[in-house]
Amino acid sequence: xxxxxxxxxxxxxxxxxxxxxxxxxxxxxxxxxxxxxxxxxxxxxxxxxxxxxxxxxxxxxxxxxxxxxxxxxxxxxxxxxxxxxxxxxxxxxxxxxxxxxxxxxxxxxxxxxxxxxxxxxxxxxxxxxxxxxxxxxxxxxxxxxxxxxxxxxxxxxxxxxxxxxxxxxxxxxxxxxxxxxxxxxxxxxxxx
Amino acid sequence: xxxxxxxxxxxxxxxxxxxxxxxxxxxxxxxxxxxxxxxxxxxxxxxxxxxxxxxxxxxxxxxxxxxxxxxxxxxxxxxxxxxxxxxxxxxxxxxxxxxxxxxxxxxxxxxxxxxxxxxxxxxxxxxxxxxxxxxxxxxxxxxxxxxxxxxxxxxxxxxxxxxxxxxxxxxxxxxxxxxx
Numbered sequence: 001x002x003x004x005x006x007x008x009x010x011x012x013x014x015x016x017x018x019x020x021x022x023x024x025x026x027x028x029x030x031x032x033x034x035x036x037x038x039x040x041x042x043x044x045x046x047x048x049x050x051x052x053x054x055x056x057x058x059x060x061x062x063x064x065x066x067x068x069x070x071x072x073x074x075x076x077x078x079x080x081x082x083x084x085x086x087x088x089x090x091x092x093x094x095x096x097x098x099x100x101x102x103x104x105x106x107x108x109x110x111x112x113x114x115x116x117x118x119x120x121x122x123x124x125x126x127x128x129x130x131x132x133x134x135x136x137x138x139x140x141x142x143x144x145x146x147x148x149x150x151x152x153x154x155x156x157x158x159x160x161x162x163x164x165x166x167x168x169x170x171x172x173x174x175x176x177x178x179x180x181x182x183x184x185x186x187x188x189x190x191x192x
Numbered sequence: 193x194x195x196x197x198x199x200x201x202x203x204x205x206x207x208x209x210x211x212x213x214x215x216x217x218x219x220x221x222x223x224x225x226x227x228x229x230x231x232x233x234x235x236x237x238x239x240x241x242x243x244x245x246x247x248x249x250x251x252x253x254x255x256x257x258x259x260x261x262x263x264x265x266x267x268x269x270x271x272x273x274x275x276x277x278x279x280x281x282x283x284x285x286x287x288x289x290x291x292x293x294x295x296x297x298x299x300x301x302x303x304x305x306x307x308x309x310x311x312x313x314x315x316x317x318x319x320x321x322x323x324x325x326x327x328x329x330x331x332x333x334x335x336x337x338x339x340x341x342x343x344x345x346x347x348x349x350x351x352x353x354x355x356x357x358x359x360x361x362x363x364x365x366x367x368x369x370x371x372x
Contacts, residue, residue, distance in 0.1 A: 006196065007199075009196065009200060009203065010199045010200070010206070011203070012203065013199075013200050013203025013206075013207060014202075014203040014204075014206035014207040014210060015207065015210070016203075016207065017203065017204050017206075017207025017208060017211065018206070018207040018208070018209075018210030018211045018214065019210075019211075019214075020207075021207070021208070021211040022211050022214045022215065025211075025215065047287065047295045047298060048295060049294060049295055049296065051295075053215050053216055054215060056218075056219050056293075057214075057215045057216075057218035057219060059219075060218050060219040060222040060225055060293065061218060061222055062254065063222070063224050063225050063226045063228075063229060063252075063253075064226065064253055064254025064255075065226060065253045065254065065255060065261065065263070065346055066226075066289075066293075066295075067285075067287060067298070068285075068287035068288075068289075068295040068297065068298020068299075069295065069298060070285075070287075070298040070299050070300060070303070071285040071298050071299075071348065072285075102283050102300070102302070103283060103350065105256055105258045107256065107257065109251070112250065113250070113251040114248060114249060114250050114251055115246070115247045115248060115249070115251065115257060116247075116248065117247045117248075118247065119246075119247050120247075121247070123245070123246070123247050123258075124256070124257055124258045126258060128352070155248075156248075163256075165256050165258075167283060167285070167300070167350070168283070168285075168300045
């Protein structure tokens with residue numbers, strides 16, 4: 001009986017550690033192969049000729065048309081800057097700057113990759129089509145609540161993620177990768 | 193008590209092994225890989241311009257809705273892969289991936305003079321013939337080497353305004369992709 005209970009403990013710990021680590025590595029992007037800047041996460045090796053095993057596993061389950069490294073880099077955020085999960089009935093302010101790039105786009109999508117913007121509204125925000133402050137910084141409102149200025153209007157309920165694609169970017173040069181190198185994601189308010 | 197700790201430690205070690213096996217085997221066992229999605233595009237030796245991504249619709253290839261995408265699949269066993277395109281717009285890029293999803297090549301228009309893109313994709317055998325000067329190639333051809341024969345090419349074009357998307361789409365569709 002003692003042996004059986006210890007064997008059960010052994011198998012339970014093994015499964016918990018095995019699946020837990022895999023979930024952390026691939027879903028949360030928290031172990032190896034990722035670049036984290038504030039709430040933003042990127043798989044930095046995904047478009048390189050010899051990606052690490054974690055990146056290869058992520059690319060396999062993601063199965064998207066990724067960019068080669070020379071083309072740019074994709075950051076995603078599933079949480080705001082305070083660590084809370086992004087939800088579609090709330091509005092967020094994307095506030096700050098980006099590393100130098102030819103241009104960038106910001107999209108709001110669900111966990112299956114479908115855009116959650118309102119039909120007929122802008123489907124992405126484009127770096128050359130937004131209002132900016134004099135110092136080049138910007139604020140984009142993402143959410144269902146009417147906002148002035150740059151507004152990416154979303155609809156529906158549930159969780160969502162933000163995708164920031166930087167094209168022809170200097171990110172890989174290693175310059176400007178402090179936490180404020182990418183914009184903060186700040187909760188503004190929620191619909192009831 | 194110490195035995196419970198030992199069994200738990202053993203479980204942790206086995207868990208780490210399970211994790212490593214899962215990570216290493218995932219590319220082999222995933223059935224809906226990007227290559228399988230590319231195979232469904234009917235784009236063998238021709239450029240297929242992908243449909244625009246609309247709001248609230250599925251986006252299986254996880255494309256940026258802002259860009260136009262042309263995708264072409266090649267088998268280098270049929271000959272050297274050739275891509276010849278007159279690219280539109282202020283920003284465009286090209287990437288080449290093999291069937292395992294590994295990036296073979298990628299660049300943007302910043303590294304290429306003008307809008308003309310001429311590219312040859314060679315396997316190891318063809319590269320050897322090229323170095324032995326047994327293959328004639330067009331002057332100015334960008335040479336890319338792939339270890340695998342099954343590759344696909346992705347052209348990305350940024351349209352600055354919606355009004356020009358149609359024209360850019362037509363121009364992208366005119367790109368020649370095939371083997372020689």
